[in-house]
Amino acid sequence: MSDRYLQLDKLTLAYGDTVAVKDLDLAIAKGELVALLGPSGCGKTTTMRSIAGLLGPASGRITLDGDDITRVSANKRNVGLVFQSYALFPHLTVYENVAFGLRLKGIGGKDLDAKVSAGIRSVDLSKFVDRKPAELSGGQQQRVALARSMVMEPKVLLLDEPLSNLDARLRLEMRAELQRVQKETGVTMIFVTHDQIEALALADRIVVMLNGGIEQIGTPEEIYNKPVSAFVADFVGFENVFALENGKLATSNSLVDLSGPAPQAAKGLAWRPRMVILGSGPFQGTVRGTSFAGDTREYLLDTPLGAIKAEVDAELPAHAIGATLAFDLPLAAAAPLSRYR
Template identity: 50%
Template structure:
């Protein structure tokens, strides 16, 4: 899919008083594309969505749709519809009246409103429920009413602000696929805010990962998952295990020095952008391979030695906390190993993410994170 700009965000900044929330964002979204804004709480993803919708005024930059500058237009003149996290349904109105509310505000004739509402009820699987009030509906049905209300006004762009977060897991899995199928069928442009990595990958054509008011990486789900652009992105996409290593880059290879719990090894540089010196290694628990402690090292892999300190069953795999001196990493296996068992772990080159450790002068200021937040915990304490 080409990214010819249908919706364009150019050098967009947003602040509240002296606090800057968004920092010069640039993003282009193609017509008919489904984009997920993914990030932790406080990263600015909802502020970006609300700025696109017109509920927040930017301090700099512009928002344009199909070449038309809408930066200073009110929400109802942007050709967009927003589905809120709380659904925001009128409790005293029936399903039919909730769906038709935007059409009534537009001043459409009653017959046209009734026709459009009936279409939306059929599209959303709500036929026969038009007379019910929101209190008589399930969470999934309420979400469909909110979505039907948004689509009834025939928006150019559909904005979704974590609309699935109030649903239980089973219903959420079902509804997210329904939304994706509906978006593809209608060919509508959609922007979906979520903090759920799996949800973003399952629904979106492109995932935009945000960090402290900036775009950390944007790309297809498989790209950001398999080729994270930074240690932050790697961690957010599930590579929570972290180790500090020393390496030397030479030609097309990186030579990892031996440490207290890792063997020296040489790996192909591939697409990695590294400099000799301190490196940060990240990998997922499911990427780890267990080997007997006396088995020879594997080529093109990072090899670690440690002992099992705890085991838990996740469903489908056993997660082991493996102690490496002062550090601990998580590793998954089909069978449980007893605490105290000496193990050798190998992480194949293609599943190992390496990044140069930024110097103190290069490090960006970090956003405020409450004490004990899992975003900043060492890997030995994170789950």
């Protein structure tokens, strides 16, 4: 397997005078399922549009399977694209929607039928070949769009926010469907999302983006457990994030001693709400807000450190708004950050 099947070298992308992505370097292996994750405006969709050939770079290079495709037109790149809106033809049946691109390539007869039927079977829609998009659920429409791209046998398949239009139950089903199709076909797949849960559940690797650059690349486990910056930590649920100065926590108005020596070279420390110990510890805070979340109860504390978010088992006694509580930020549970900004 080539670990540089798709490669972006010093890619800079702009809309007029506004630079959206600057000097981006990224290598993706053949057969990988990669998520571009980040908030709106971070450059992830712009990067995907450039890979698809819908946006030419200001500078830099894109290579795919050894070929330079930087200036190759979109229809000659052999890159598939599934839009957020699915972009199905409302007047065509499932069969005809899936067949559309193949017909444009001049494929017909038995070859066409074999490819279309195989594509429809791969997304489990054989019973719906004669239906039109309006007669399908959102999840079924998503699968038609996926099959339409897959039958073209793309070298890379790009998906723009593929699950954002689905309800929670269908989202879970389509996650499994995307993983199954990707693993069975071996297609290299890149999907854009702002949903960290979706990225963690689906991807082999996650590329976290911010302000047109890459903040961190890693496996879901690495991103979730070992964020390298304050932004990534907060984005994946470490809601209590502090800078370190001289081995102490830096708050808005003071430096606070830790219970032990700070990790070497760390620029910051981060704790998930679940890591905060309530009821004992060297710090005190006042309950400003509380919410019941099924198995857990969440608290927002006003403290000399700033706002602290804590999460405990719901079966524990509840604390009222206005209550004063002791708490601790255990050093052993903290994620050390190599960057704080």
